[in-house]
Amino acid sequence: MLTTIEAMPRLRTAPALYDETRIALDVRDVVKAFDGQGAGTWWQRVSGKAPVAATQVRAVDHVSFSVRRREIFGILGPNGSGKSTLIRLLSTLLIPDSGRITVFGLDVERDERQVKRMINRVSVDAAFFKKLSPMENLLYAGRLYGLDGRAIREQSLEILGRLGLERKAIFEPMEDMSRGMQQKVAIARAFLTAPILMLLDEPTTGLDPRSKREVQAVVQDLRAVHDATVVLTTHDMDEAEALCDRIAIIESGKIVALDTPDGLKSRVARNGHEPTLEDVFMALTGKRLVTEEQAA
Amino acid sequence: MTLNPIAHEVRASYAFVERNFNLIKRYRWWEAVWIMYGIANALAVTYIGAGMGALTGQVLDTSFLVLYLLIGTVVWRYLSIMFDSIGEMIMWERWEGTIEYTMMAPVHRLTHLVGQTLFSILYGLFHAALILLAVAFFFHIDLSQANFGAALVVLMAGSISFIGVGIIAAVLPMLYPERGAQMINFAQALFLLASGIYYPVSVLPAWLQPISALSPATYALEGIRAALLQGASLASLLPTVGVLTLTGLITIPLGVVVFNWGERYAKRTGKLKRNG
Ligand SMILES: Nc1ncnc2c1ncn2[C@@H]1O[C@H](COP(=O)(O)OP(=O)(O)OP(=O)(O)O)[C@@H](O)[C@H]1O
Ligand SMILES: [Mg+2]
Numbered sequence: 001m002l003t004t005i006e007a008m009p010r011l012r013t014a015p016a017l018y019d020e021t022r023i024a025l026d027v028r029d030v031v032k033a034f035d036g037q038g039a040g041t042w043w044q045r046v047s048g049k050a051p052v053a054a055t056q057v058r059a060v061d062h063v064s065f066s067v068r069r070r071e072i073f074g075i076l077g078p079n080g081s082g083k084s085t086l087i088r089l090l091s092t093l094l095i096p097d098s099g100r101i102t103v104f105g106l107d108v109e110r111d112e113r114q115v116k117r118m119i120n121r122v123s124v125d126a127a128f129f130k131k132l133s134p135m136e137n138l139l140y141a142g143r144l145y146g147l148d149g150r151a152i153r154e155q156s157l158e159i160l161g162r163l164g165l166e167r168k169a170i171f172e173p174m175e176d177m178s179r180g181m182q183q184k185v186a187i188a189r190a191f192l193t194a195p196i197l198m199l200l201d202e203p204t205t206g207l208d209p210r211s212k213r214e215v216q217a218v219v220q221d222l223r224a225v226h227d228a229t230v231v232l233t234t235h236d237m238d239e240a241e242a243l244c245d246r247i248a249i250i251e252s253g254k255i256v257a258l259d260t261p262d263g264l265k266s267r268v269a270r271n272g273h274e275p276t277l278e279d280v281f282m283a284l285t286g287k288r289l290v291t292e293e294q295a296a
Numbered sequence: 297m298t299l300n301p302i303a304h305e306v307r308a309s310y311a312f313v314e315r316n317f318n319l320i321k322r323y324r325w326w327e328a329v330w331i332m333y334g335i336a337n338a339l340a341v342t343y344i345g346a347g348m349g350a351l352t353g354q355v356l357d358t359s360f361l362v363l364y365l366l367i368g369t370v371v372w373r374y375l376s377i378m379f380d381s382i383g384e385m386i387m388w389e390r391w392e393g394t395i396e397y398t399m400m401a402p403v404h405r406l407t408h409l410v411g412q413t414l415f416s417i418l419y420g421l422f423h424a425a426l427i428l429l430a431v432a433f434f435f436h437i438d439l440s441q442a443n444f445g446a447a448l449v450v451l452m453a454g455s456i457s458f459i460g461v462g463i464i465a466a467v468l469p470m471l472y473p474e475r476g477a478q479m480i481n482f483a484q485a486l487f488l489l490a491s492g493i494y495y496p497v498s499v500l501p502a503w504l505q506p507i508s509a510l511s512p513a514t515y516a517l518e519g520i521r522a523a524l525l526q527g528a529s530l531a532s533l534l535p536t537v538g539v540l541t542l543t544g545l546i547t548i549p550l551g552v553v554v555f556n557w558g559e560r561y562a563k564r565t566g567k568l569k570r571n572g
Contacts, residue, residue, distance in 0.1 A: 034566050085566075093396050095563045116402035127393035129315070131322035136315070143311030144401035146304040173322060189397075 022104070024197055024229035025067040025090065030099030032060040032085055032253075059085040061253035062099070067246075070223055072230040074244030076237075076277075078285050082253040083233040084123070087201045090231065091121045103197055117145070120195035124202040126182035130175040134160060134185040137174065138192060145193040152192065159188040164214055180207045187215060191222070198222055200232040204239060212239070219243060237277040247277075251285045308403040312411030316381075316419070334423055335430040338369040341494065342431060360525070362435055367521055368493040370431075371451070374424040375458050375513055376484060381416035382409075382462030383480045387469040395569050405556055413459050420455075439524065446530040447523035453540035454516030460547020461512065467551075467558035473567060487513055512543050 034057050059082040067073040075083050088094040090101060092108050092115060101108045103115045128137045135156060142152035160170055163184040174182060187203060200219065204212045216239060222228045234240050240247055241261045248258040257264060261277060268275045268283045320327050345361030389395040398408070431437075465483060469476030490497070490504050491513035500508060508514050519536035522528035530537075562568045 088396075091396075091400055093400060093563060093568055094566060095560065097564075113402050113404075116400060119400075121396075121400060123396070125393060127395075127397060129319060129392050129394060132315075132318055136318045140311050140315040140318075141397065141401070143314070144308050144398070144403050146307055146402075148307065 022069045023066050023102075024069040024071070024104060025073075025231065026100075026102045027066065027086075027090075028064050028100045030060055030063045030086075030089060030101060031058065031097045032082075032089055032094060033058045033097055058253050060089065060096075063250070063253070063255055064099075065248055065255065065258060067229055067231060069229050070227055071245050072219065072223060072232060072243050074240045074247040075231065075233040075250060076235075076240055076247055076281060077233075077250040081250050081285070083250065084201050085253075086250070087121065087123075087199050087231070087233060090197075091119055091199050092116055118195060119197045119199060120190040120193050121199040122183075122186050122190045122201065122203045124205050126174075126179065126186040128174050128182065128185065131173050133171045133173055134165070134177075134188070135170050137185065138189055141189045142192050147192070155192055156188060159191050160185065163188060163218065164211070180211045183207060184211065184215070187218060191218070194226065196226075196228050198228050198230045200230060202233055202235065204234065204236060212236075216243060237281060241277050249281065249284050256284050305404060305407045308401070309407045309411035309414070311403075312408065313415045313418075316412075316415045320419075331423065331426055334373055334427050338366065338373065338427045338431050339434060341369045342366045342435065346435070359436070359438060363437060363439075363525060364521065365494055366428075366431055366435070366437070367524055368517060370424050370428050371454075371517055371520055372488065372491075372493045372513070373427055374420045374451070375454065375516070376488075377420040377423050378416045378455060378458055379462045379465065379484060379487075380480075381419060382412055382459065383465035384469070384477070385412050386466050387477050387480075390469060390473065390569060393569070399559070399568060405559065406552055409463055409552065409555065413462075416459075416462070417455055441527040442524040443527045443529065444523075446528060446533050447520045449530060449537055450516060450519035450523060450533055450540070453537045453544070454512060454519075456544030457512035457516070457540045457547065458544075460544055460549075460551040463548065463551030464554050467555050470558045470562045470567065487511055490514070492517055512540055515539050 036056060061082070063082075063086065065073075075086065077083050085094065089096055090103075090108070092112050095109060103118055106115050106118075108115050128134075129140070132140075135153065138156040139149060139152050142156075143149070147155075157167075157170070161167070165181060165184050165188075169177060169181060174185065177185075183203065183206065190198060198219075203219070204215050207215060219230055219232070220243065222230060230243075232240075232243060244261065246258065246260050247264060248255050249264070250256065257267065257280070259267070264280045265275045265277065268279050271279075342362055342365050345363075345365045346358050348361050349356045349358050386395065389398055465480050468479045472479065486507060490500065490507040491511040492500075492508060493513070497505065497508040497514055515536050519528075519533050519540075522536075523530075523533060
């Protein structure tokens with residue numbers, strides 16, 4: 001199944017990017033807060049002068065890290081800790097309140113279009129035109145990135161075949177497909193544009209064990225064959241451990257630890273067994289829970 | 297693979313046209329229903345003209361009334377389809393859930409808008425032509441006087457002016473995820489009321505007249521009626537064409553600016569889409 005890698009789309013990268021020591025992604029002191037409903041008057045909100053509401057959520061709170069080229073970088077954290085917000089900031093879908101994000105030295109805000117060409121994103125929800133077939137959806141997506149129809153058709157068949165999607169399903173409306181199958185099409189859509197920075201927001205949530213492995217293999221190839229850099233969020237500790245070179249654990253929008261999987265594990269006490277990544281997660285992200293219980 | 301930037305944008309703009317036609321194909325029964333509805337609606341309006349004599353008991357030139365109303369209903373159909381299809385592009389993608397992927401793609405917003413507009417014009421013309429054909433079966437329509445060329449020029453100028461209005465409307469669902477669609481429909485209702493689609497605007501109350509004067513549809517309809525009913529020459533319609541084109545030249549760039557601003561606002565406040 002892994003033999004047709006060569007047929008995958010070639011990367012459109014400049015030679016200068018083939019430098020292992022280069023920083024692919026740099027995040028400096030980034031903050032993103034969201035207002036609660038109805039803070040300020042209509043005009044204050046539109047003009048960005050709304051008072052800071054009591055209900056404001058700081059989804060990303062002074063986050064800094066950098067990811068080297070060809071690294072697979074994991075982000076773990078409880079629900080609502082700001083992982084998806086961070087991914088959206090990296091993919092130009094949200095503008096940071098403060099701080100700076102650069103992708104291969106280009107600023108996501110100032111050089112938005114060049115950055116957009118280098119990245120793609122897979123989100124938890126497989127977002128498609130549900131009445132359209134996978135092929136029609138991929139044609140749309142591919143053309144937006146300047147690919148021509150024939151190339152899109154050929155490459156889509158390759159990638160979807162490799163991900164184990166039945167050929168028949170490729171031409172049927174997506175609404176009839178299972179979640180796992182839709183997720184594979186979502187991954188194919190991101191692959192099609194040969195991103196050099198791939199942002200994966202829970203790409204394997206809801207997939208069966210075999211599909212999970214297939215997707216994980218694809219992620220590894222993305223690096224091995226295409227020299228891509230990957231940022232990945234997941235709730236699956238085994239997946240994080242198997243794929244990631246380094247892992248950041250975030251809670252309430254803050255990074256509470258950042259290390260290699262082994263480095264993280266060495267931080268927690270061994271309770272009669274080798275600590276697992278899950279132990280690390282529990283130890284580092286449980287604070288709020290404990291204080292709430294103590295308060296009660 | 298390097299592609300020159302223009303070719304890239306042309307391809308990207310075609311992405312929207314192709315996607316929309318694919319969607320029509322997949323929603324073809326809905327499409328059939330819309331067309332039937334459009335035809336029934338046009339006939340119902342046109343029969344008001346035909347029935348005027350019987351209603352009032354007077355001898356009236358109903359063929360003039362029929363033509364007057366027919367022009368109104370077909371032109372309105374065209375303009376409102378175009379306005380909807382441009383105005384609802386964001387809403388539609390938000391509903392499908394694809395909005396973030398479209399906004400993340402390396403495409404100039406202008407290219408995006410050009411693609412959607414191109415589709416909207418083709419789609420609107422297709423609907424209008426089908427309705428016109430169908431109604432022609434039911435009535436004897438005498439257009440021997442008509443200056444079709446001039447009417448078409450006015451219609452195209454009217455389209456240009458409506459594109460900008462549509463683009464501005466498209467921003468609303470980005471700013472107001474829920475209320476945006478309601479606002480678009482409200483604006484459309486106002487155009488329908490104030491633009492003299494089925495009657496001369498002079499019969500409207502004074503407080504509505506300023507809205508009539510601001511609506512590009514008012515000028516488009518006046519011009520098209522003059523060309524088709526009185527055979528007005530293109531030269532005599534040039535002022536109308538000028539006003540409509542000028543409106544477009546102002547509203548389209550304004551629309552693009554407002555759209556970009558709305559996009560930034562949505563990205564700052566997290567309104568683009570949220571879940572996951
Ligand atoms: N667009 C938005 N508007 C308002 N609040 C938002 C928005 N996006 C996220 N939030 C809030 O920001 C916080 C972080 O959300 P986020 O989706 O980033 O968490 P997450 O770590 O991805 O969670 P999960 O594991 O459940 O996916 C939450 O409190 C959420 O309600
Ligand atoms: Mg999330």
